[in-house]
Amino acid sequence: MEPVLSAVPQPVPARLHHEAGRITADWADIAGTDPGLPFFDDRIAGAGPGWRAELPLTGDAPAPAALILHTGRCGSTLVSRSLSLLTRCHVVSEPQALNDVLSVDGVWPFLPAATKVEALRRVAAALARIARPDQDRFILKLSSWNALHLPLLDQAFPGVPKLFVYRRPDEILVSLRDRPAGWMRRAAHRMQAGLFLGGTPSQVADTPLAFAAQVLGRILAGVVRDVERQGAGDWLLVPYEALPQALTTQILPWLGLIPTAEEADRLAHAAGRHAKDPTGRQRFEPDGTRKRAAVTADLAALARDLADAHHDRLEHLRLQAGQA
Template sequence: MSTDWIPCELTTAGQRSLVRWIHPGAKPLFTEPFFRQTIDALVQANAVQKLTPLEALAEVAPAKAPAGFIFHVSRCGSTLVSRSLAGIPRHRVVSEPAPVNQWLLAHGLDPQAKWPQLKGLIHALCGTAVGVDCFIKFTSWNLLHLPQLLALFPATPWVFVYRDPVDVLQSLVARPPRWAALPQLAPALGGHQADGPQALAQVLQRLFAAPLPHWSGRALAINYAQLPAAMADIAEHFGLRLDAAEQARMVHVAQYDAKQAGEVPFRPRERAPVSEAMGSAMAPLNQLWDQWEAMRTPSEALHAH
């Protein structure tokens, strides 16, 4: 049973900024693919909620730092990574938490307090349970704030999951992500909303390029084609000591569609023909793809074949 309140939303009352918290009671936490699904289930179960001033986040008692961060370009296998890690009972994996997104989009916050409060928010999401390793999978566009997020937890290792940009762009065009229409995000996306192949390709360029200036020994590049075999590399990079049963559990979870609750077999989609508009947008992305492929070590590259 968890004794931790979960921050689930940033909200306002008049001129006051508030944090909404929800208590899970005896419910196992974050067994769903995404944070919002866990919170929706708790709300439907009439879980107890409370509101606190925003400043309360700075008072969250720091537990140990997150065991790992997962960054990604979208539609690239990152949910398979998070679900495989979540298959281990002593892991807490918080996948694309809404309050972190709200925080990064918020305007008018005290610049001196903003980042320490975000650190408190992440500590609160991870909880205080003894013997539990916590992992945060960020939403893809959070890469635009990568240096600030890394600075909050300078010892936390991270992975960057990417995929052939043709496949990513086709998926985004076919099923546009929710963030593509957020007006608050438009300035970070080049001053416009991500609408259509050309605009989405420009956003992808920013996401593919964002980790490059911050690459270090803390980071590991993972190509979609390496999964699920690369889960062993990810576990090693995060410093996890998994026994044979836990390793087998990760392999078992990786067989199924990571974005579906339960054990739904994964069926990969075939690549559609590349449209003319999409093809003209691919040249800069292909250059970034080549750069990432060249950065992978030979041992990492073995898993991609």
């Protein structure tokens, strides 16, 4: 299927700033860029020259129909790209402007929670406004580390259902060892790393991979607390092993979506492709067995000491809620 490219202007916030008490943004017009690209910033990279202007109030823009949170390296991009194939879904994946609000860079970590909540709402509203008239499901996929900020996200988007995609910690750590994530560089700067973790510099692990295990453990623990506090009804928990079948058996019913025959064909095709390949030509090969075979004793110890218990508790909550 050829992507539908918009000829109507689609101004979006690319980066966010807090200047003299005002929330401003670097804007880009993404009209004419491919909405099927894996990440929102891929579209911004293909846009024309940008400009700086204030970020408008939320107005009457719709709230997200769902948030997608995840551990990273777990199949979440398959979920977001597949949902973007459905006519009714307006999917925005990991926008940098939202990352800016939750980052430990610049002034953002030192601003009041109420200011950050307002900024998150304004970013989401700006992204919602570019949806087509036939897109009534605005789905916001967050970056993996954004889940460290669940209390802020719950304040910004109260009552919005949350989908959490996750995977065995040792398999994630193998992937992060082989292809480190950008946020792992924080480990080299203990003050920033402490802020990133929500703790103190003295609590930061002394290697990037150990830091990654700490972050993963905190993400899982935070989701466990939120599920236990809110009840599993507000969450859909999807393990990597359930994909891609869970797309049609769990995720679409949870969103209240019934695909047409044409959309079902698109989903089936997407399930066999590597989700992070922008061309859509690279075949997807399940790699769980290979990753488990690559787990070293040191890596297994990191997973066991910092993340496994939270993963196991989450699995228990998922099964207890009947989300098998």
